[in-house]
Amino acid sequence: MPSLEKVAIIGSGNWGSAIAKIVGTNTARHTDLFEPTVHQWVFEEQIDGRNLTEIINEKHENIKYLKGVALPHNVIAVPDVIKACKDASLVVFVVPHQFIHGICEKMKGHLAPNARAISLIKGLEITAEGTRLFSEEISRILGIPCAALSGANIANEVAMEKFCESTIGCPDAEDGLIFKRLFDTPYFRINVIQDHVGVQLCGALKNVVAVGAGFSDGLGHGSNTKAAIIRLGLMEMRKFGQTFFGDAVQTETFFESCGAADLITTCNGGRNRKVAEAFVLTGKPIEQLETELLNGQKLQGTLTAHEVNQFLQARNMQHEFPLFNTVYRIVYEGVSPELITVDI
Numbered sequence: 001m002p003s004l005e006k007v008a009i010i011g012s013g014n015w016g017s018a019i020a021k022i023v024g025t026n027t028a029r030h031t032d033l034f035e036p037t038v039h040q041w042v043f044e045e046q047i048d049g050r051n052l053t054e055i056i057n058e059k060h061e062n063i064k065y066l067k068g069v070a071l072p073h074n075v076i077a078v079p080d081v082i083k084a085c086k087d088a089s090l091v092v093f094v095v096p097h098q099f100i101h102g103i104c105e106k107m108k109g110h111l112a113p114n115a116r117a118i119s120l121i122k123g124l125e126i127t128a129e130g131t132r133l134f135s136e137e138i139s140r141i142l143g144i145p146c147a148a149l150s151g152a153n154i155a156n157e158v159a160m161e162k163f164c165e166s167t168i169g170c171p172d173a174e175d176g177l178i179f180k181r182l183f184d185t186p187y188f189r190i191n192v193i194q195d196h197v198g199v200q201l202c203g204a205l206k207n208v209v210a211v212g213a214g215f216s217d218g219l220g221h222g223s224n225t226k227a228a229i230i231r232l233g234l235m236e237m238r239k240f241g242q243t244f245f246g247d248a249v250q251t252e253t254f255f256e257s258c259g260a261a262d263l264i265t266t267c268n269g270g271r272n273r274k275v276a277e278a279f280v281l282t283g284k285p286i287e288q289l290e291t292e293l294l295n296g297q298k299l300q301g302t303l304t305a306h307e308v309n310q311f312l313q314a315r316n317m318q319h320e321f322p323l324f325n326t327v328y329r330i331v332y333e334g335v336s337p338e339l340i341t342v343d344i
C-alpha cells in the first residue's frame with residue numbers, strides 16, 4: 001500500500017486560514033490518502049503580547065486573519081517554516097506573492113523526495129525581463145512539480161461555507177485527482193483542468209481589473225460602468241495570455257471559476273476594490289489605506305499593476321492594454337481617477 005500523503009500549508013492569512021479549514025477537514029475525512037495531521041506555517045506575530053501560533057493552537061482560531069471561524073484540531077500552527085514543511089509530500093502555498101521567494105529558499109532540501117506543490121497565490125512574477133508563474137518559481141527553487149488553484153473565492157465567504165466553485169490547473173492527471181480530494185467539499189466545488197498557466201494568469205490579472213472597478217465605485221458610477229470595466233478587463237486578460245503565453249493558455253479557462261467568475265466576485269466583494277474605492281473617496285495613499293482598512297492583510301492588485309506595467313513598458317506595449325495602463329497611471333503617476341472611464 002502506498003504511504004499516506006503528508007500535507008503542509010505554507011501561509012496563514014485570510015485565505016490561508018479559510019483553506020486550512022477545508023484541508024484539515026479533508027485530511028481527517030480521507031484517511032486512505034492523507035495523514036490527518038496538517039502542519040501550517042504561520043508568520044509569527046504578537047497579538048496582545050502572545051504568539052499568534054500559540055493562540056491558534058489553543059483556541060483553534062486565527063483571531064487576526066479569520067476571526068470567528070473554528071479551525072480543525074488536526075491543523076497545527078508552526079512558526080518555523082522548516083519544521084512546518086519537514087518531509088511533506090503535498091505542499092500548499094498560500095502567501096501574498098511578494099514573500100514567496102524567501103520562503104521557498106528556506107524550505108529547500110526539507111521536503112519528502114516525492115513532494116508536489118500547489119500554488120494558491122494570485123499574482124505573477126513579472127519584471128521588465130519577462131513573466132514567470134509562481135508555480136514555475138516554486139518548481140525552479142524546490143525542484144518539484146507545482147499545480148495551481150484559483151477561483152471566485154472570497155475567503156470569508158468560503159469560511160462560512162457559502163457555496164462556490166474553484167479551479168485546479170494541474171498538468172498531471174493523477175496529481176490533479178489527489179488535489180481534488182484535498183480541496184473538494186460540497187460547498188467548495190473543484191473542477192480540475194490541465195491549463196495551470198491560464199489559471200494563474202487569471203488569478204493575477206483580475207486583481208488589476210478589481211482596482212479599476214474600485215475607482216469606478218469611488219467615483220459613484222453604477223453597475224453598467226462596472227460591467228464595462230469587467231468586460232474590458234477580461235478582454236485584456238485574454239489578450240495578455242495570448243500575446244505572451246500563446247497556446248499555453250486555453251480560451252476555455254476564462255469560463256472556469258478562475259476566469260470570469262473570479263473577476264465578477266473580486267470586482268464586487270474583494271479587498272482590491274475596497275481599497276481602490278477608498279483611494280478615490282479619501283485621497284489617501286494606497287499603503288496607508290492598506291494599513292487602515294485591511295488589518296495586516298495584503299493588497300495584490302496595485303503591486304501587480306506596477307509589475308505588469310514594467311513588463312509592458314519594456315516592450316513599448318502599455319498602450320495596447322489601456323485598462324491595465326490607466327490603473328497603473330492613476331495609482332503611480334497621480335493622474336485623475338476620472339480617466340478610468342476615458343482612457344480605457
Ligand SMILES: NC(=O)c1ccc[n+]([C@@H]2O[C@H](COP(=O)([O-])OP(=O)(O)OC[C@H]3O[C@@H](n4cnc5c(N)ncnc54)[C@H](O)[C@@H]3O)[C@@H](O)[C@H]2O)c1
Nearest residue numbers: 012013014015016043094095096099121122154155297298
Ligand atoms: N483573501 C482572499 O479572499 C483570497 C482568496 C483567494 C486567493 N487569495 C490569494 O491568496 C494569497 C494569500 O493571501 P491571504 O488572503 O491568505 O493573505 P492576507 O493578505 O490575508 O495576509 C497576509 C499574510 O502575510 C503574512 N506576512 C506578513 N508579513 C510577512 C512576511 N514578511 N513574510 C511572510 N509572510 C508575511 C501575514 O502573516 C499574513 O499571513 C494571495 O495571493 C491572495 O491574492 C486570497
Ligand SMILES: O=P(O)(O)OC[C@H](O)CO
Nearest residue numbers: 151152153154270271272
Ligand atoms: O480580496 P481580493 O481583492 O484580494 O480578492 C480575493 C479573491 O481573490 C477573490 O477570489
